[in-house]
């Protein structure tokens with residue numbers, strides 16, 4: 373009962389969404405539903421009129437009426453199909469727009485890492501993926517046909533009132549009860565863990581197979597067959613589950629057929645008796661027989677199969693939209709961040725964990741970075757270095773303590789304003805499938821500035837500014853790993869030119885050859901001299917050039933000072949430095965750190 377109420381609410385949401393997606397098309401679609409719905413009743417009446425006029429005057433008019441109704445029915449069907457497909461495409465675009473907004477709009481990123489929301493997002497996207505039901509433009513056809521059957525059946529039942537009220541009520545009630553009997557055969561609860569997991573596996577395997585970046589590993593590690601097998605297994609499971617849930621059940625089906633046979637038998641028997649007695653004329657018999665047959669066919673429509681899937685997508689989208697806004701929200705301050713930091717950045721007793729029951733990644737971390745200075749953060753893998761800069765970029769907020777900019781809690785600053793002050797090269801920077809110009813200046817900028825940033829990053833000669841950096845486009849090209857990294861550096865340097873005051877560099881030279889690295893890094897430091905620079909690197913040859921270095925361990929700063937100070941201290945930094953230096957000194961071609 374509760375379930376059916378939820379479904380009804382979802383159905384209403386779906387029909388409201390049609391209007392939101394495209395009001396004129398939705399109006400036309402509904403008008404055509406009604407028009408096509410009344411056609412069978414009109415056709416019954418027209419045939420009755422034809423029979424009545426046999427041997428009388430007006431046969432031509434009656435024939436013309438049958439012809440007109442028939443032709444209109446034939447014309448309306450493809451027209452409705454077109455309108456439905458077009459409306460379906462608009463609903464798909466409308467859903468996609470909202471899903472993109474749901475994922476991109478929240479200022480934080482926690483909503484993209486939640487398992488619950490990932491499942492919901494997959495369910496919400498299924499109107500397009502079509503893993504558990506027909507895609508939206510196809511579903512519109514099934515839904516339309518189902519609604520037409522409904523209107524048509526009601527029309528036929530109304531016609532039966534012309535014969536006897538009890539005949540109309542009996543046939544109408546038979547339809548309602550067969551519908552009730554067969555409802556289980558049309559309902560599939562897709563919101564189970566098993567279905568959602570299979571959907572995600574199928575989608576992921578599909579993407580792995582299609583996406584160029586995975587192509588190398590799939591082949592080298594012999595994963596092609598495994599990927600296909602996983603996709604097939606997941607799809608199979610979904611098909612099986614759908615079949616198990618929605619197959620016609622023998623008992624209810626037999627009961628439904630029995631009921632229709634009995635009711636129609638009764639009505640036909642009585643109709644035959646009345647016709648024999650001359651109480652009902654031949655023309656009326658023809659009309660009522662068609663009406664009874666038409667109404668009897670009602671319960672087997674595809675409405676209950678396609679509608680929950682389409683409506684479920686709209687409901688899931690709304691849920692994802694609201695929940696993502698909630699989970700990805702960050703408390704919004706409104707203090708402007710113009711010119712910040714002028715004095716210092718301060719991490720005050722910062723603690724952070726990714727989930728409430730997860731282990732702390734940062735724990736009582738205290739660190740001050742004077743504005744305009746450079747700081748390197750070093751530490752073993754997983755020490756929390758990237759997490760630290762993610763907090764600084766306000767992708768998350770500390771779970772304890774605070775980050776302060778010139779004494780102001782970051783949470784009090786306007787998020788967009790603060791992010792305008794910050795630029796970053798993340799470890800997993802994005803390789804945009806855009807022209808080189810847009811890769812460097814995504815927010816726009818003069819060619820002169822773009823070229824200057826590229827020169828500074830040693831990336832001036834890789835491609836023309838208009839060349840798309842992906843091979844899947846006409847004239848497009850790909851770059852090497854190190855070349856891509858220089859383009860990402862150029863992007864950050866361009867942002868510095870546009871006014872960013874804090875530069876975060878997370879392993880910015882990891883893919884550069886050792887000879888190019890020192891030269892590039894010196895240029896970067898020179899270009900960002902006025903900025904507050906935070907560098908994360910495992911390469912001590914890079915790290916040693918910055919003003920101060922902090923060593924992160926167990927979520928805290930365990931050492932802080934200049935390269936010389938930390939070397940003299942003889943602690944963690946020294947150990948790590950010496951270890952790396954000795955590795956390089958062993959290299960036969962003499963690529964020593966010094």
Ligand SMILES: Nc1ncnc2c1ncn2[C@@H]1O[C@H](COP(=O)(O)OP(=O)(O)OP(=O)(O)O)[C@@H](O)[C@H]1O
Nearest residue numbers: 485726733751752753754755756757758759760799
């Ligand atoms: N989005 C996330 N959700 C949950 N845990 C995470 C997430 N990102 C990182 N972690 C965990 O937080 C810890 C710190 O990760 P972080 O990326 O900050 O380390 P790091 O010092 O930058 O490491 P590396 O040197 O390998 O880049 C790790 O244990 C990691 O597993």
